[in-house]
Amino acid sequence: MRFLNDVKPPYDLTYDDVFMVPSRSAVGSRQAVDLSSPDGTGTTIPLVVANMTAIAGRRMAETVARRGGLVVIPQDIPIEVVTDVISWVKSRHHVLDTPIVLEPHQTVADALSLLPKRAHDAGVVVDENRRPVGVVTDADLSGVDRFTQLSEVMSKDLLLLDADIDPREAFNTLDAHNRRYAPAVDADGKLVGILTRKGALRATLYSPAVDAQGRLRIAAAVGINGDVAGKAKQLLDAGVDTLVIDTAHGHQESMISAIKTVRALDPQVPIVAGNIVAAEGVKDLIEAGADIIKVGVGPGAMCTTRMMTGVGRPQFSAVLECAAEAKKYGKHVWADGGVRHPRDVAMALAAGASNVMIGSWFAGTYESPGDLQHDAQGRAYKESFGMASARAVRNRTSDESAYDRARKALFEEGISTSRMFLDPQRPGVEDLIDSIIAGVRSSCTYAGAASLAEFEEKAVVGLQSAAGYAEGKPLHASWS
Numbered sequence: 001m002r003f004l005n006d007v008k009p010p011y012d013l014t015y016d017d018v019f020m021v022p023s024r025s026a027v028g029s030r031q032a033v034d035l036s037s038p039d040g041t042g043t044t045i046p047l048v049v050a051n052m053t054a055i056a057g058r059r060m061a062e063t064v065a066r067r068g069g070l071v072v073i074p075q076d077i078p079i080e081v082v083t084d085v086i087s088w089v090k091s092r093h094h095v096l097d098t099p100i101v102l103e104p105h106q107t108v109a110d111a112l113s114l115l116p117k118r119a120h121d122a123g124v125v126v127d128e129n130r131r132p133v134g135v136v137t138d139a140d141l142s143g144v145d146r147f148t149q150l151s152e153v154m155s156k157d158l159l160l161l162d163a164d165i166d167p168r169e170a171f172n173t174l175d176a177h178n179r180r181y182a183p184a185v186d187a188d189g190k191l192v193g194i195l196t197r198k199g200a201l202r203a204t205l206y207s208p209a210v211d212a213q214g215r216l217r218i219a220a221a222v223g224i225n226g227d228v229a230g231k232a233k234q235l236l237d238a239g240v241d242t243l244v245i246d247t248a249h250g251h252q253e254s255m256i257s258a259i260k261t262v263r264a265l266d267p268q269v270p271i272v273a274g275n276i277v278a279a280e281g282v283k284d285l286i287e288a289g290a291d292i293i294k295v296g297v298g299p300g301a302m303c304t305t306r307m308m309t310g311v312g313r314p315q316f317s318a319v320l321e322c323a324a325e326a327k328k329y330g331k332h333v334w335a336d337g338g339v340r341h342p343r344d345v346a347m348a349l350a351a352g353a354s355n356v357m358i359g360s361w362f363a364g365t366y367e368s369p370g371d372l373q374h375d376a377q378g379r380a381y382k383e384s385f386g387m388a389s390a391r392a393v394r395n396r397t398s399d400e401s402a403y404d405r406a407r408k409a410l411f412e413e414g415i416s417t418s419r420m421f422l423d424p425q426r427p428g429v430e431d432l433i434d435s436i437i438a439g440v441r442s443s444c445t446y447a448g449a450a451s452l453a454e455f456e457e458k459a460v461v462g463l464q465s466a467a468g469y470a471e472g473k474p475l476h477a478s479w480s
Contacts, residue, residue: 001320001351004462012317014299015344016469021460025448030441031205034451035068039292039354040270041242044068045437046349046452048334051221051246054384057369058085059117060362065216067206067433070355072244075221079231082220083238090215090239095167095203096184096193099124104133104151107289108141111150115141116372119365119428125154129338130190132158132183134445135158147331149306160185163192167203170195199401202430206437217241219272224258232262236269244272246294248305251281257289263289275336277313279325286329292354293331295322301339301360302384302418304334316351323352323456341434342439349440349452351458358436360384364420365429366419372422381419381425 004021027033037043049056049064051072061071073082085379092098100114100123111123115138117133120380125134144153159177161170161184174182174197180195209217215327218240220235222228232243245258250273273285274294282293295317298305298312303392306312335348336357348356362368370382426432449455 001352001456001459001461002007002209004460007463009463012314013463014314015316015338015347016466017314017463018316018347018461019464019468019472020346020350020443021462022446023448023458023460025445027445027448027450030438030445032439032450035437035440035444035445036207036452037332037354038453041070041219041355042209042211043355044072044209046353046355046435046440047363047436048072048219048357050300050336050357051219051244052359052363052384053077054370054382055359055363055368056089057096057367060365060367061085061089061218062216063097063367063429064433065209065218066092066097067202068209068429069433070209070217070219070242072242072357073218073220075223075246079234083234086235086240087218087220089218090211091300092216093163093193094208094210094214094216095199096163099183099191099194101126101191102136102150104154106150107146108144108148109146110152110449111136112146113139116366118369119430120181120194120199122181123150124191124194125150125469126191132160132185132191134158135181135183138142145470158183160189161195165195166202171197171200171204174200184398195289198430202434210404211239211241215239219244221246222258222262223247224252224254228258228335229261229281230380232267233265233283236265236267240269242270242272243267244294245290246274248275248297250274250276250294251278251284252470253416256284259288259290259314260283267374272279272334274334276322277318279321282322282331286326286331291331293322294334294336294357295319295333295353296336296338296357300336300427301340303337305395316347318350319351319353327352342436343443345436346440346443347461349455350443350447350461352456354452360418360420360433362429364422365432366422366427367429368420375419380422382422384418384420 036043037046043069045219047069049071051074053074056106064071070197099414102123123136124132127133134156136154149343159179159182161182163186185194222231223246224247272292273290275296277297278391299315319335326333326386334355335353345356375443385390444455
């Protein structure tokens with residue numbers, strides 16, 4: 001990346017402060033751009049979901065990995081649960097979504113409690129042999145007594161797909177029958193998964209992030225306190241594909257010690273460590289044994305660190321400096337926090353990030369772990385909270401004494417509750433991924449880049465005023 005007219009400002013920059021200039025391009029198609037990351041994590045799109053309890057769970061991990069990204073399971077979750085999640089995600093299908101499975105004797109209330117867990121909004125009713133006998137959607141259940149059995153309201157007019165059907169053929173079949181989705185079954189007629197028209201289409205556009213055995217990839221985080229080696233070993237034994245060592249202030253002795261401890265286990269997976277915002281931190285963490293450095297202090301939507309402490313750094317400049325330092329060692333950085341639009345992801349990649357972490361942006365989706373709620377106006381939302389908030393600290397210190405928990409709660413640096421509304425046009429995480437990746441692919445073609453490495457090399461970035469940034473925003477109503 002270079003600055004337009006080679007003008008490098010004497011101050012640090014956020015994503016809003018910069019724009020990209022179009023360059024001569026020989027890239028014939030957006031789909032011809034290779035978005036796989038060079039950092040060894042196996043992502044085929046440069047997106048990583050942050051290790052936040054309100055965002056990163058097994059549904060998110062399955063869905064994002066199927067589209068080529070990676071989800072980091074948080075360090076606050078009990079290790080036994082994390083190992084179960086790893087095993088569960090690695091057993092998921094590459095193309096078919098995991099279905100909501102119901103039985104005929106279950107009630108409308110049972111179905112209504114489960115349907116919001118998946119973007120496809122459909123439950124498959126099966127018999128005692130797991131063969132589909134019907135499907136139910138929210139529309140089928142609307143206005144029906146909650147104690148009514150599903151056998152009385154389910155749709156029995158089923159279209160069944162072969163579990164190993166080609167995605168394009170599946171799309172054409174669904175389109176020909178004017179169906180939005182259909183259950184997929186094996187040779188014995190037993191339910192394997194569910195496939196939507198959009199899901200079939202996406203399966204032709206994205207490549208899943210898979211390990212050497214062809215299983216979906218997943219990452220997990222550990223902290224820097226307690227039995228770091230023991231927890232890391234359990235995660236490695238469970239088959240985790242990337243190990244993240246995480247703390248708010250990554251440039252400290254405890255982090256360096258934790259990295260050395262994990263490196264001594266000789267993991268055959270990338271070690272990610274952070275967070276830091278300066279070249280000195282990159283150097284020290286890489287020399288301790290990290291493969292990838294997580295960059296960002298305070299840019300996240302749930303983070304209050306900068307307002308509480310004055311500590312942090314504008315994210316674009318932090319990523320730019322840290323990526324340049326990591327490159328000297330043949331290593332990489334992840335840009336963690338501060339992205340609110342597809343353009344921000346593109347700017348982070350132009351600055352040198354190999355992957356971009358997304359947190360709160362994905363909180364308002366069907367796939368995040370929280371329960372779907374509605375405000376007084378009927379708008380759907382989910383609650384999100386920061387990992388340094390009082391709420392997260394309470395969860396993290398539940399085994400400690402009341403005094404220690406009360407003392408630690410005084411040092412919060414995050415929001416404990418925030419409503420993240422679902423976008424009616426993009427309520428699922430895959431909808432947001434579509435939007436982000438479309439923007440990033442176009443950014444690469446504007447730069448004349450056929451890969452992420454070329455994008456970092458060829459991007460030309462200029463500085464803009466607040467008015468310049470505002471000029472680029474679309475108007476949803478006339479200005480008169």
